[in-house]
Each structure stands twice: as C-alpha cells, then as structure tokens.
Amino acid sequence: MGLGFGGETVPRPEEGRRISLARAFVRILPVLLITAGALYDYGTPSDFTAAPFFTAAPLVAAPLYSRRGTVLTGLATVAVVLALHVALGIVGDTDAVTELATVATVAVLAVLINALVRRHSEQLASAREIAEAAQRAVLPEPAERIGAFRIAACYEAARADAFIGGDLYAVQDSPYGVRLIVGDVRGKGMGAVAAVAVVIGAFREAAEQEADLEALAQRLERALAREGARRDGLDAFEGFTTAVLAELPHGDGVARVLNRGHPPPVLLHADGTLRMLLPAEHALPLGMGELGPWPGRADEAAFPAGATLLLYTDGLSESRDRHGRFYDVEARLAGRVVDTPAALLAEVAEDVRRHSGGGMADDMALLAVRREGHRV
Numbered sequence: 472m473g474l475g476f477g478g479e480t481v482p483r484p485e486e487g488r489r490i491s492l493a494r495a496f497v498r499i500l501p502v503l504l505i506t507a508g509a510l511y512d513y514g515t516p517s518d519f520t521a522a523p524f525f526t527a528a529p530l531v532a533a534p535l536y537s538r539r540g541t542v543l544t545g546l547a548t549v550a551v552v553l554a555l556h557v558a559l560g561i562v563g564d565t566d567a568v569t570e571l572a573t574v575a576t577v578a579v580l581a582v583l584i585n586a587l588v589r590r591h592s593e594q595l596a597s598a599r600e601i602a603e604a605a606q607r608a609v610l611p612e613p614a615e616r617i618g619a620f621r622i623a624a625c626y627e628a629a630r631a632d633a634f635i636g637g638d639l640y641a642v643q644d645s646p647y648g649v650r651l652i653v654g655d656v657r658g659k660g661m662g663a664v665a666a667v668a669v670v671i672g673a674f675r676e677a678a679e680q681e682a683d684l685e686a687l688a689q690r691l692e693r694a695l696a697r698e699g700a701r702r703d704g705l706d707a708f709e710g711f712t713t714a715v716l717a718e719l720p721h722g723d724g725v726a727r728v729l730n731r732g733h734p735p736p737v738l739l740h741a742d743g744t745l746r747m748l749l750p751a752e753h754a755l756p757l758g759m760g761e762l763g764p765w766p767g768r769a770d771e772a773a774f775p776a777g778a779t780l781l782l783y784t785d786g787l788s789e790s791r792d793r794h795g796r797f798y799d800v801e802a803r804l805a806g807r808v809v810d811t812p813a814a815l816l817a818e819v820a821e822d823v824r825r826h827s828g829g830g831m832a833d834d835m836a837l838l839a840v841r842r843e844g845h846r847v
Contacts, residue, residue, distance in 0.1 A: 498535055501544050504528040505551055512555050520566070525552055525574045529581035534588045541585040545578025610671075613642035613838075617649050618721050619776075623812035624838045625820065627786070637663035638784045638836035641671045643678040648721050650678040650687070653782035653838050654714030654733065654757070669698045670712055670757070684716045684729040684769040688757065695758040711758035715782050719774065719840065726774035729767050732756035734788045734800070739815070741777030743806040748772055776844035779815055786835030787819070790827045798826050812839035 508524030515521075525548050532544040552574050553562075561567040613622045624640050637656035642649065652674050656666040673694035674687070681687040695712060713733040719726055728736060730750040738746045754767025774780065783800070790798040803822060809815040816837050823835070 501528040501532040522570050526577040529578045533581040533584040549575050617644050619843050621841045623816050625816050627835045638834045639667045640836050640838045643675050645679045649719045651717040654712050655784045656712045691757050692760050711756040713756040724775050727769045727771050729769040737781040739779045743808045745805040776842050779841040782838045784836045786833040790823050792826050812841045815839050
C-alpha cells in the first residue's frame with residue numbers, strides 16, 4: 472500500500488490493478504458456479520449431483536452483493552435447479568427434492584448472512600469515520616507553509632485497519648520561530664493514543680510560552696508525569712516517550728535540536744549532501760526524568776536555504792528487509808535532491824516499502840521542513 476499525506480493510505484497503481492481484477496473475478500463467481508453446476512448436472516448421470524456448486528453460489532454472493540443481488544442469486548439458483556430437474560425428468564425423485572430443498576434453504580440463509588454482513592459493514596464504516604476524525608483531531612495536518620518554511624507530514628500505521636497509534640508529530644509557530652516535535656510513545660492501543668494527545672496538547676501550549684527548548688522539554692516532562700500519576704499498573708511507572716524537539720528561527724539560518732532518546736534527525740542539503748544531527752550529549756526519553764540527571768541540551772546546526780530537515784520515528788530506521796537488515800537512513804537518503812518536503816516524504820515512503828517488502832513492523836511518522844529562499 473502507498474502512503475498518503477495526512478495519514479491516508481492509498482494503493483499503488485500495479486497493486487490497484489491486481490485488486491480490481493480480483494474483485495471483478497469474485498463478483499462474477501456466483502454466476503460461474505451456477506453455470507458450472509448446470510453443465511455438470513446436465514452432462515453427468517443422475518447419480519452425480521452438482522449441489523455443492525449450487526449451494527456455494529448464494530453463499531459467495533452474500534458478502535459481496537447487495538440484498539437485492541443476493542436474493543436474485545438465490546432465486547436464480549433455485550430456478551436453475553428446478554429447470555434441470557424438469558429437463559431430466561426427475562422432479563419427483565427423493566434425491567432431487569432433497570437437492571432442491573437444500574439449495575432453497577442455503578439461499579434463505581445467504582440472505583440472512585447478507586443482512587448481518589451489511590450491518591457489520593455499516594458499523595465498521597462508522598468506526599473508520601470516528602478513527603479518521605480522531606486522527607485529524609490528535610494529529611492534524613500542519614500548514615504547508617509557515618513564513619520561509621515549507622512543511623509536509625505523514626503517518627502510516629503498521630496495521631492496515633489502524634489510523635493512529637503511539638507515534639506523533641506537531642508543528643507550532645511561535646515568537647521564537649517554528650517549533651516541531653516528533654515522538655514515539657511507549658506501548659500501543661488507546662493508552663498510547665491518550666499519551667499522544669497529552670504530549671501534543673502540552674507542546675502546543677508550551678511552544679508559544681517557553682523561551683528555549685530545554686524549558687519546553689521540561690513542560691512536556693511534567694505533563695507526562697501528571698498523566699502517569701493518573702494511570703494504574705505498569706504505565707504509571709514505566710511510561711515514557713522518545714522525542715525530538717526542533718526550533719527554526721524565522722530570521723536565522725539555523726536549526727536548534729533537542730533529542731530525548733529518539734532517532735537523530737536528518738539535514739539534507741540542496742546538493743544532496745546529508746548530515747545526521749546527532750546530539751552532543753545523550754538524554755533520557757520524556758517521562759524518565761526521575762531516573763537520572765540527563766535532561767538534555769539543545770544543539771545548533773546551520774540550516775541554509777534549500778535544505779530540508781527530516782524528523783522521523785523508529786518505524787523508518789528499524790524497518791527490516793527479508794534478511795533482517797535495518798533501513799540505513801543515512802546511506803539510503805544521501806545524494807537525494809528533492810524540490811519539496813512532500814516529494815521527499817513520497818520518495819522515503821516508497822523506498823522503505825521496497826526495503827521491507829511492503830510490510831511494516833511498526834508505525835512510522837515523518838515530518839519534513841524545507842527552508843526556502845536564496846541558496847548560497
């Protein structure tokens with residue numbers, strides 16, 4: 472599956488064609504079964520029966536067709552069986568009556584199955600709409616442009632039926648410049664989603680109030696501590712969030728980065744040269760401040776016009792190929808020249824799909840920011 476921006480997952484063209492062909496075949500399968508059953512019954516001795524073909528047809532139609540289509544398939548099956556019995560002169564035979572009754576019973580059951588499937592589909596569609604609304608609320612798409620910066624973000628869940636999980640990103644303009652966060656909450660499920668909401672809410676409030684990234688990180692630390700105090704069990708003691716905070720001043724060509732136990736960001740220059748923004752001092756993830764005196768300090772790097780800053784979660788860096796090799800972010804991104812952050816994310820997403828064979832072991836969040844302006 473392809474990766475769309477704002478978390479939308481879309482099929483690639485060749486995959487879409489295969490899916491379309493498979494769906495077309497499955498939809499005509501009831502007709503093929505009825506036809507095969509009629510030919511089999513008419514061309515074989517009376518001791519042989521095509522009942523398996525005739526009973527399969529309405530059952531296949533039940534989850535695929537509308538209620539009307541399922542009813543028509545059942546009626547057509549019963550009519551074909553009855554017509555064959557008349558043509559073969561076996562209408563009153565015990566086996567023929569049993570076959571007709573079996574097919575009619577299965578046709579009625581198929582209509583009931585269709586009703587249940589339709590109800591389940593409606594419930595699933597409602598759940599997906601709620602999940603999409605939750606995603607937009609928790610992880611809204613950032614503005615495409617803030618001042619001199621162009622921005623793109625995307626999210627891909629490891630599970631095809633999931634929309635959001637423990638990965639997060641947010642962008643906030645502030646008096647100190649554009650501030651960013653990309654993080655990964657320990658754990659899965661609704662507990663992780665709740666922690667994501669806490670981190671992003673605290674980030675948006677603190678990003679406009681705190682004068683530096685160190686103070687901003689401490690605000691997030693306190694917010695997670697309050698959340699942990701409200702939880703019971705393991706999360707109350709072991710909950711944490713790895714995160715990278717970045718600050719991009721509007722007037723200066725620099726990027727300030729504070730890393731709290733997260734994979735390092737990538738700075739990709741306009742000519743394709745690459746620099747991994749490794750922290751000068753390692754720090755513990757957010758939520759683990761009680762375990763050691765390593766709160767972390769922000770590092771500063773030149774961020775010239777035309778360069779792109781890429782922040783990501785370990786769903787990218789820990790993606791494995793069929794031999795178990797990790798995705799080497801530095802090696803695979805070096806030399807890339809892209810015009811927009813969206814183009815970079817599209818290339819990275821496609822590359823990691825090729826590397827992993829299309830399967831994702833963990834959620835992946837990507838956030839890219841390009842500084843526009845005259846290149847020097």
